[in-house]
Amino acid sequence: VQLQASGGGLVQAGGSLRLSCAASGRTFSTYALGWFRQAPGKEREFVAAISWTGDSAYYAEAVKGRFTISRDNAKNTVYLQSNSLKPEDTAVYYCAADRMQLRGRPTTSLFEYKFWGQGTQVTVSS
Numbered sequence: 466v467q468l469q470a471s472g473g474g475l476v477q478a479g480g481s482l483r484l485s486c487a488a489s490g491r492t493f494s495t496y497a498l499g500w501f502r503q504a505p506g507k508e509r510e511f512v513a514a515i516s517w518t519g520d521s522a523y524y525a526e527a528v529k530g531r532f533t534i535s536r537d538n539a540k541n542t543v544y545l546q547s548n549s550l551k552p553e554d555t556a557v558y559y560c561a562a563d564r565m566q567l568r569g570r571p572t573t574s575l576f577e578y579k580f581w582g583q584g585t586q587v588t589v590s591s
Contacts, residue, residue, distance in 0.1 A: 473585030484545040486560030494538040497563040497571035502556035514571035
C-alpha cells in the first residue's frame with residue numbers, strides 16, 4: 466500500500482481543513498487507517514484511526530469532538546476533517562495503514578502501522 470497525503474495549509478485559529486490521503490493497492494479496504502502528527506521537537510503522536518470496515522473510529526483526547534476521520538473505499542481515500550483548529554494543532558500530519566489486514570479494532574500505536582504517507586503540513590496561526 467502506498468499513501469499520498471494532501472490538504473494541509475495555513476489557517477487561522479478556529480478555522481477548518483480537510484486532509485486527504487489517497488492510497489494505491491487493491492487491498493486498501495482491508496486495512497485500518499490512521500492519522501498521526503508530529504510537531505517540531507516532539508514525537509509523532511496518534512490523532513485518529515478508523516477500522517477497515519469504517520464502522521469504528523478512535524480519537525486522541527486532544528482532538529475529540531473537533532476532528533472526524535472517514536474513509537471511502539471506492540476511492541481508496543481516507544479523510545481527516547479538522548474543525549475548530551488551534552495553534553497547538555500545528556504539525557506535519559501523516560496518514561498510515563495498519564501492518565495487519567482485517568484487524569478487528571484499529572490500534573492507536575504508531576508501531577503497528579507499516580505503510581506511511583509523506584506528510585502534509587498544517588499550520589494554525591493565532
